[in-house]
Amino acid sequence: MSQPQYSPGLEGVVAGETAISSLDGGLSYRGYSIEDLAHHASFEEVAHLLLHGDLPTAGELDDFRRRLGSQEVVPPPILETLRRIPVKVPMMDVMRTGASLLAHWDNEVADNAHDANVRKAERLLVQLPILMAARHRLVQGKEPVSADPRRSFAENLLWMLLRNQPTPQMTRAMDVSLILYAEHEFNASTFTARVIASTLSDLHSSICGAIGALKGPLHGGANERVLAILQSIGTTDKAEAWVMDALAKKQRIMGFGHRVYKDGDPRAAYVKPMCSELAAQTGNTPMEELADKVQEVVWREKKLPPNVDWPTARLYHYFGLAVELYTPLFVVARTAGWSAHVIEQLDQNRLIRPAANYTGPGKREWKAVGDRGA
Numbered sequence: 001m002s003q004p005q006y007s008p009g010l011e012g013v014v015a016g017e018t019a020i021s022s023l024d025g026g027l028s029y030r031g032y033s034i035e036d037l038a039h040h041a042s043f044e045e046v047a048h049l050l051l052h053g054d055l056p057t058a059g060e061l062d063d064f065r066r067r068l069g070s071q072e073v074v075p076p077p078i079l080e081t082l083r084r085i086p087v088k089v090p091m092m093d094v095m096r097t098g099a100s101l102l103a104h105w106d107n108e109v110a111d112n113a114h115d116a117n118v119r120k121a122e123r124l125l126v127q128l129p130i131l132m133a134a135r136h137r138l139v140q141g142k143e144p145v146s147a148d149p150r151r152s153f154a155e156n157l158l159w160m161l162l163r164n165q166p167t168p169q170m171t172r173a174m175d176v177s178l179i180l181y182a183e184h185e186f187n188a189s190t191f192t193a194r195v196i197a198s199t200l201s202d203l204h205s206s207i208c209g210a211i212g213a214l215k216g217p218l219h220g221g222a223n224e225r226v227l228a229i230l231q232s233i234g235t236t237d238k239a240e241a242w243v244m245d246a247l248a249k250k251q252r253i254m255g256f257g258h259r260v261y262k263d264g265d266p267r268a269a270y271v272k273p274m275c276s277e278l279a280a281q282t283g284n285t286p287m288e289e290l291a292d293k294v295q296e297v298v299w300r301e302k303k304l305p306p307n308v309d310w311p312t313a314r315l316y317h318y319f320g321l322a323v324e325l326y327t328p329l330f331v332v333a334r335t336a337g338w339s340a341h342v343i344e345q346l347d348q349n350r351l352i353r354p355a356a357n358y359t360g361p362g363k364r365e366w367k368a369v370g371d372r373g374a
């Protein structure tokens with residue numbers, strides 16, 4: 001029997017089929033380019049596209065918004081539990097716990113029918129940001145606030161986190177970042193979610209696993225490290241030396257490189273002008289110049305282009321959001337994509353169970369414990 005070829009990190013391996021998104025000839029969600037979606041759509045329309053298979057009609061969008069608005073509550077015992085989690089626990093860990101807690105109060109948790117999973121996904125979509133905002137306020141010694149169903153998803157997020165009326169530009173930029181974070185084919189966290197779903201587990205378990213995978217700095221966790229890098233460099237004149245030193249030490253520079261996009265991440269290209277504009281409006285042009293210098297040196301030395309996390313971290317900083325919210329915001333957006341993948345996996349399920357090349361010792365003789373030497 002011929003051995004299937006092994007590809008470390010499963011690079012280039014086709015591990016399934018999907019109708020949700022494609023990276024072929026640019027990134028698209030169900031056939032729509034992300035540039036078109038980011039330019040014209042709201043996050044709600046994109047979430048509908050991912051979960052329901054198509055962009056909503058005007059009537060469907062109204063219904064969708066109404067449904068989301070009517071579910072904007074987190075059960076009080078969950079908020080009580082959030083109060084008891086030690087303040088030092090990182091927000092991403094709380095998101096993972098939060099997704100698990102939400103399962104305990106969801107009456108359909110064990111129902112894996114397509115429609116039940118869509119309903120659960122819609123609930124998670126609105127409950128996770130409320131939970132995130134509640135925890136964020138609790139660690140600051142403030143009381144959680146309710147969502148405002150009259151506001152759009154993006155505006156509500158900014159409102160719950162900042163408690164200031166966001167400018168239209170901020171709301172639009174948040175919408176765009178959520179749209180661009182919402183879905184990305186068989187990335188590590190989505191694949192995790194699909195593996196869990198393929199065992200006929202449940203949607204909440206898939207989301208918990210996906211959050212755990214997203215947290216890592218090689219994946220979603222990179223956006224928080226990006227800001228740490230920029231803050232530790234401090235000023236543009238120090239950028240060149242910092243990058244050269246990091247590369248000499250073989251350090252990974254967060255926000256650069258991608259498994260699939262070797263010539264550039266289209267999401268990063270889309271966010272950059274928005275980021276520069278917001279930097280100018282919020283007095284952050286020096287950070288933008290510093291970021292440009294880092295980008296120039298990384299490209300010159302390693303030919304590595306920035307990925308979506310490079311500008312998005314700055315965008316969130318310019319909004320005035322705390323760093324520990326950056327990867328959780330990615331969770332909030334990607335819940336739409338993860339859920340769509342879980343639903344798709346279950347619609348055509350086959351257990352995901354790959355094989356491995358064994359590299360351990362050959363056959364060995366059993367020895368009783370007393371015969372194994374000192």
Ligand SMILES: CC(C)(COP(=O)(O)OP(=O)(O)OC[C@H]1O[C@@H](n2cnc3c(N)ncnc32)[C@H](O)[C@@H]1OP(=O)(O)O)[C@@H](O)C(=O)NCCC(=O)NCCS
Nearest residue numbers: 217218219222251252253254255256257258259307308309
């Ligand atoms: C995303 C990432 C894990 C993809 O990695 P990958 O496809 O496995 O690429 P590899 O690890 O094989 O890297 C190829 C080469 O580029 C280098 N490289 C890749 N990303 C790098 C980075 N961000 N900084 C420095 N060097 C990097 C590797 O060290 C390797 O160099 P070498 O051939 O001299 O050993 C990687 O680019 C990375 O670690 N980026 C930083 C984390 C990040 O921003 N993640 C968010 C992704 S959206």
